[in-house]
Amino acid sequence: MIEIRSVRKTFGPLEVLKGISLDVNKGELLCLIGASGSGKSTLLQCINGLEPIQGGEIIVDGVSVHDPKTNINTLRRKLGIVFQQYNAFPHLTALENVALAPRVVAKRSRSDARALAQKHLDHVGLGAKAGSLPSKLSGGQQQRLAIARALAMEPTYMLFDEVTSALDPELVGEVLETMRLLKAEGMTMVVVTHDISFARESADRVAFLHQGEVCEIGTAAEVIDRPQQPQTQKFLRRERQASLDMLERTVA
Amino acid sequence: MNGYHFYWSTVWQSFPLMLAGAWVTIQITFLAFIIGTVIAMPMAVARQKGEGWAYRVSTSWVELARNTPAVFQLFVFYFGLGAFHINIPSYAAVLISVSFNNAGYMTEIFRGGLSAIPRQQMSAARSLGMTSPQSFMHVIFPQMFKVIFLAYITQGIWGMLNSSLGMLVGLQDLTGATQYAQSVSFRTFEFFIVAAGMYYLIAKGLQFSALIAFRLMYRS
Numbered sequence: 001m002i003e004i005r006s007v008r009k010t011f012g013p014l015e016v017l018k019g020i021s022l023d024v025n026k027g028e029l030l031c032l033i034g035a036s037g038s039g040k041s042t043l044l045q046c047i048n049g050l051e052p053i054q055g056g057e058i059i060v061d062g063v064s065v066h067d068p069k070t071n072i073n074t075l076r077r078k079l080g081i082v083f084q085q086y087n088a089f090p091h092l093t094a095l096e097n098v099a100l101a102p103r104v105v106a107k108r109s110r111s112d113a114r115a116l117a118q119k120h121l122d123h124v125g126l127g128a129k130a131g132s133l134p135s136k137l138s139g140g141q142q143q144r145l146a147i148a149r150a151l152a153m154e155p156t157y158m159l160f161d162e163v164t165s166a167l168d169p170e171l172v173g174e175v176l177e178t179m180r181l182l183k184a185e186g187m188t189m190v191v192v193t194h195d196i197s198f199a200r201e202s203a204d205r206v207a208f209l210h211q212g213e214v215c216e217i218g219t220a221a222e223v224i225d226r227p228q229q230p231q232t233q234k235f236l237r238r239e240r241q242a243s244l245d246m247l248e249r250t251v252a
Numbered sequence: 253m254n255g256y257h258f259y260w261s262t263v264w265q266s267f268p269l270m271l272a273g274a275w276v277t278i279q280i281t282f283l284a285f286i287i288g289t290v291i292a293m294p295m296a297v298a299r300q301k302g303e304g305w306a307y308r309v310s311t312s313w314v315e316l317a318r319n320t321p322a323v324f325q326l327f328v329f330y331f332g333l334g335a336f337h338i339n340i341p342s343y344a345a346v347l348i349s350v351s352f353n354n355a356g357y358m359t360e361i362f363r364g365g366l367s368a369i370p371r372q373q374m375s376a377a378r379s380l381g382m383t384s385p386q387s388f389m390h391v392i393f394p395q396m397f398k399v400i401f402l403a404y405i406t407q408g409i410w411g412m413l414n415s416s417l418g419m420l421v422g423l424q425d426l427t428g429a430t431q432y433a434q435s436v437s438f439r440t441f442e443f444f445i446v447a448a449g450m451y452y453l454i455a456k457g458l459q460f461s462a463l464i465a466f467r468l469m470y471r472s
Contacts, residue, residue, distance in 0.1 A: 080379075
């Protein structure tokens with residue numbers, strides 16, 4: 001379980017998170033939605049300690065993430081994260097990308113790590129691309145590679161930071177497909193997304209962040225179909241319009 | 253021309269002496285390259301960070317190494333330390349001063365390479381549970397080396413050329429040995445033509461083996 005308790009985060013004078021509290025339960029898929037700058041990506045980076053926080057506490061399975069006594073590298077093995085910009089390691093083949101952390105961090109033998117990597121590449125449908133460098137893969141394939149790389153550490157939680165935002169529209173589907181697969185397998189997931197339809201169909205709960213606070217939280221049906229807060233209603237109206245515009249551009 | 257007559261046989265008689273000197277040159281070049289690299293890596297990281305005592309130390313090092321003559325740096329380690337009754341052999345003084353110079357230049361080469369790697373590569377590595385040194389070793393440095401490779405090898409060769417200053421403190425490197433041989437025979441021109449040719453061959457040898465290493469490392 002991930003417990004987020006009154007977390008405050010500032011970048012200089014700018015307060016990005018203004019005392020956010022949130023729980024992520026085992027086995028659920030929680031979507032974080034909200035406008036750019038609402039703090040949802042920052043919150044995700046705080047959960048695995050990539051960003052320091054200025055107040056409050058984040059507790060993962062009873063361990064405080066930002067406690068200086070915590071071994072963050074051990075804790076991070078529980079928390080896989082996938083970024084918007086894939087961040088594949090360009091000097092390594094797909095297989096080596098996935099095998100690196102199991103070998104270096106989990107201290108598996110080279111052959112063990114490679115077998116594990118192949119298993120996870122197969123899992124995300126990239127088994128045939130094991131020997132390819134990332135530069136030879138499409139955006140969607142690179143993003144699935146990033147997912148396999150995170151999964152190879154056998155995390156308890158997976159964090160997704162706008163993983164489809166940088167993709168061409170026709171490549172979004174394969175990445176979402178992989179995420180649905182993980183959900184079906186019972187993975188606990190926190191997904192920052194602009195994809196409202198993905199949130200509605202896949203999320204167990206949805207949290208709408210507005211200006212560094214949780215404005216509204218509930219089941220997907222509650223938050224997306226019957227939003228109570230005026231900010232949520234306004235945001236969803238705008239998102240629907242944006243996706244309609246996008247559709248028109250794609251068709252035209 | 254007023255008829256200079258080349259007279260080569262003296263050179264060939266002293267050739268074993270020059271080869272022995274060349275071996276010293278190769279040793280110092282190689283060792284100073286390794287030592288410079290080992291020092292420059294953490295210094296580049298510290299420089300990139302832009303604050304803290306490690307940043308100040310490495311910045312001062314870079315400033316001194318790059319903005320004072322190499323011969324001055326050698327004299328500091330040989331005569332300068334000697335003035336405080338710390339007497340080190342000329343071999344050690346040359347090795348230290350060339351390493352010092354290499355480290356200064358390599359720090360800036362590495363730092364340039366580091367700033368060419370997107371910051372998110374580090375985040376990605378750390379997010380998998382790698383420590384900071386592990387991330388540098390497996391993710392950042394291999395990418396950086398590809399970018400800076402030519403400048404880096406050039407610095408190694410420059411270090412070799414700098415080691416020729418060892419002659420001034422009595423080192424029997426290629427230049428020192430050549431200087432000695434020509435001072436006996438006075439065939440200065442012939443000797444230094446041959447020595448220059450040997451420097452050139454060593455430099456090309458280094459370049460060639462570095463290129464092979466690069467091909468092997470990056471499969472390109």
